[in-house]
Amino acid sequence: MRDVAVVATAQHQVAALTGTTEVQLMVPLLNAVRDAIGLTQADIGFTCSGSSDFLAGQAFSFVHTLDAVGSVPPISESHVEMDGAFALYEAWVKIQTGAADTALVYGYGKSSPGSLRDILALQLDPYHVAPLWPTADAVAALQARLLLESGVSGAGELAEIAVRSMRHAVGSPHAVRSSADVTVADVLAEAPVADPLRPSDIAAEADGGCAVVLAAGDLARGLCERPAWIRGIDHRIDAHGLGVRDLTRSPSAAAAAVRAGAGDDRLDFAELHGLYTSQEAILVRELDLDDDLLVNPSGGALAGNTTMAAGLMRIAEAAARISAGEGDRALAHATSGPCLQQNLVCVLEGE
Amino acid sequence: MSDPDVPPSALSGDVTLPAVLRDVEPVRSVRTPIRLEYSVTAGSAAEAYLRAYAEKRIVGHRSPVDGAVFIPPRGVDPRYGQETAEEVELAHTGHVGSFCVTHLPIPGRSDLVPPYVSAWIHLDGSAIGFLGLVAGCANEDVRIGMRVRAVWKPDGELGPTSESILHWEPTGEPDVPFERAGNRAWRAGGPDGRDGRQERGDA
Numbered sequence: 001m002r003d004v005a006v007v008a009t010a011q012h013q014v015a016a017l018t019g020t021t022e023v024q025l026m027v028p029l030l031n032a033v034r035d036a037i038g039l040t041q042a043d044i045g046f047t048c049s050g051s052s053d054f055l056a057g058q059a060f061s062f063v064h065t066l067d068a069v070g071s072v073p074p075i076s077e078s079h080v081e082m083d084g085a086f087a088l089y090e091a092w093v094k095i096q097t098g099a100a101d102t103a104l105v106y107g108y109g110k111s112s113p114g115s116l117r118d119i120l121a122l123q124l125d126p127y128h129v130a131p132l133w134p135t136a137d138a139v140a141a142l143q144a145r146l147l148l149e150s151g152v153s154g155a156g157e158l159a160e161i162a163v164r165s166m167r168h169a170v171g172s173p174h175a176v177r178s179s180a181d182v183t184v185a186d187v188l189a190e191a192p193v194a195d196p197l198r199p200s201d202i203a204a205e206a207d208g209g210c211a212v213v214l215a216a217g218d219l220a221r222g223l224c225e226r227p228a229w230i231r232g233i234d235h236r237i238d239a240h241g242l243g244v245r246d247l248t249r250s251p252s253a254a255a256a257a258v259r260a261g262a263g264d265d266r267l268d269f270a271e272l273h274g275l276y277t278s279q280e281a282i283l284v285r286e287l288d289l290d291d292d293l294l295v296n297p298s299g300g301a302l303a304g305n306t307t308m309a310a311g312l313m314r315i316a317e318a319a320a321r322i323s324a325g326e327g328d329r330a331l332a333h334a335t336s337g338p339c340l341q342q343n344l345v346c347v348l349e350g351e
Numbered sequence: 352m353s354d355p356d357v358p359p360s361a362l363s364g365d366v367t368l369p370a371v372l373r374d375v376e377p378v379r380s381v382r383t384p385i386r387l388e389y390s391v392t393a394g395s396a397a398e399a400y401l402r403a404y405a406e407k408r409i410v411g412h413r414s415p416v417d418g419a420v421f422i423p424p425r426g427v428d429p430r431y432g433q434e435t436a437e438e439v440e441l442a443h444t445g446h447v448g449s450f451c452v453t454h455l456p457i458p459g460r461s462d463l464v465p466p467y468v469s470a471w472i473h474l475d476g477s478a479i480g481f482l483g484l485v486a487g488c489a490n491e492d493v494r495i496g497m498r499v500r501a502v503w504k505p506d507g508e509l510g511p512t513s514e515s516i517l518h519w520e521p522t523g524e525p526d527v528p529f530e531r532a533g534n535r536a537w538r539a540g541g542p543d544g545r546d547g548r549q550e551r552g553d554a
Binding site for chain 1: 381383385387388389390391392393394395396397398425426427428429430431432433434
C-alpha cells in the first residue's frame with residue numbers, strides 16, 4: 001500500500017448561499033487548497049468530486065462546476081453522485097493504483113434553492129416508499145423512535161449530543177448553529193418536528209463546499225509540514241430497504257471501522273457525519289468509541305450539514321486538526337443514504 | 352413520440368404468471384409522479400448579462416489571465432478556474448463561426464417556421480461564440496465567416512432575456528476568411544503560453 005496523506009484543506013459553509021452559484025462558491029476554495037501547497041491544476045494527477053444534480057435542479061450540474069477547476073490542458077477527472085468523502089475514497093484508490101501521485105477532491109451542495117427534505121425522498125425505494133414522499137426527518141424519526149423505545153438510548157442522551165454539538169461549534173468558523181449556554185433542558189423543551197426528533201436533534205441545513213488535496217509518500221512530506229496520513233479507509237453498505245434492517249444498528253459503520261483499523265490504536269478525537277442526534281448515538285456505539293473520546297470538536301455535521309460535502313468536511317476538519325498538531329490520531333466518518341445506510345471510515349494520523 | 356398512456360411493448364403482450372398469482376389482476380405499469388420546485392439563483396455574472404439585454408446591451412467578462420473575453424459571462428475563466436469580474440460591453444456585430452439548418456420547431460416559437468438556421472455567433476471582441484438564429488437571408492446563403500448584426504425586438508418589448516435578440520441578419524460586409532472564422536482564430540491556451548488571444552484582429 002502507498003502512504004497517502006491529506007496535505008491541504010479548504011471549506012466554506014453558510015446557512016444559505018444567495019447570489020452565488022456553485023461555480024463561484026468553488027473557485028476560491030479550489031484555488032485556496034492548491035495555493036496553500038504551491039500546486040497548480042497541471043500538477044494534480046486526478047480530480048474527483050461529489051455532488052447531486054437533484055440539489056441544483058439541473059442535469060449534469062457537476063460538469064458545469066468543472067469551470068471552477070480549470071481544465072486546460074485537459075484533466076483526468078471523475079465524479080460520484082455521493083458525498084465528497086466517497087470521491088476522496090475513489091481518489092485514494094486511484095493513487096494506490098499508481099495512476100496518480102496527487103489528487104484534488106471536492107464536494108459541494110447548495111440545497112437552499114429546493115426542499116431538501118423532499119428531495120431526499122427520491123433516494124428511497126422508487127416503487128413502494130418514494131411515492132409516499134416521506135420527508136427525510138420522518139424517516140430518521142422512525143429510526144430514532146426505535147432507538148428510544150428499545151431502551152438503547154434515552155431522550156436525555158440525544159439532547160446531550162445536541163448540546164455538545166452546539167457548544168463545540170462555538171468559535172468554529174464553518175458552523176451555522178452554535179450556542180455556548182444551551183442546556184439539555186432547553187433542548188427537551190423544544191416542540192418536536194418529527195416526533196421524537198426536535199429541531200436541535202436535526203442537523204442544521206447549510207450550503208457550502210469543501211476541497212482537499214491528497215498526495216503520496218515523500219511528495220506529501222515536501223508539500224506540507226505535517227501531513228495527515230490516511231492509515232485506513234473503508235466504506236460499507238447495508239441493505240437499501242429500511243424494512244429489512246434493524247434500524248437501531250449500523251453494521252456497515254461497524255464493519256468499515258474495523259476494516260479501517262480504527263481500534264488498532266488510541267484515538268484522540270472523532271469527527272462524525274451524523275445527521276441526527278439519534279444517528280450520532282448509533283455511530284458512537286457501532287464505531288466502538290470510548291466514552292471519554294472527544295467527539296466532533298468542530299460541532300460535527302449537526303452544527304452545519306452541507307448535503308454532499310458534510311462527510312468530506314469531517315475528513316477535512318480531522319486532517320486540519322492533525323496538521324495543526326491538535327491531535328495525532330483521529331477517526332473521520334461519512335454517511336450516505338437513509339438511516340446510515342452507507343458508511344465510510346477514514347483513520348488519519350500525524351507523524 | 353411515445354404515448355405515455357400506452358404501455359411499453361414489452362408489457363403489452365400476454366403475461367405468464369406463476370401459479371400463486373393466477374386469477375389476480377396483473378400490474379402493467381406504476382405511475383409515480385415526481386415534481387420538485389426550485390428557486391434557482393442565476394448568479395451575479397448571469398444576472399448582469401440577462402439584465403443588460405433589457406437595456407439593449409450585450410456584455411461579456413474579460414479573463415484576468417490573458418484578456419480573453421467570454422460570452423455569456425459565467426464569473427469564471429473555465430480554462431484556468433480563475434474568477435472573472437471585469438464586464439465588457441460587446442459590439443452588436445460579429446460573424447458566423449458555424450451553423451446548422453434546423454428542421455425541428457422550438458416550443459413556444461410559433462413564429463419560427465422550420466427549416467431555420469441556428470448559428471454559433473462570434474461577436475467582434477469576444478474570444479468565443481454563442482448560439483443565435485440567423486434570418487434575413489435565404490438559408491442557402493448562410494455560410495461560415497458571414498458578417499451579421501443583431502436584430503432586436505422593439506424597445507418596448509425588450510426584457511432580461513437573450514430572446515430580446517430576435518435573430519442575426521447579414522450586414523453585407525466582406526466575409527471573415529474561412530480559415531480565420533470561429534474558434535479557428537482562437538487558441539484556448541496551454542500550460543506554457545496561456546495564450547487566449549484572437550488572431551483575426553477584430554475591432
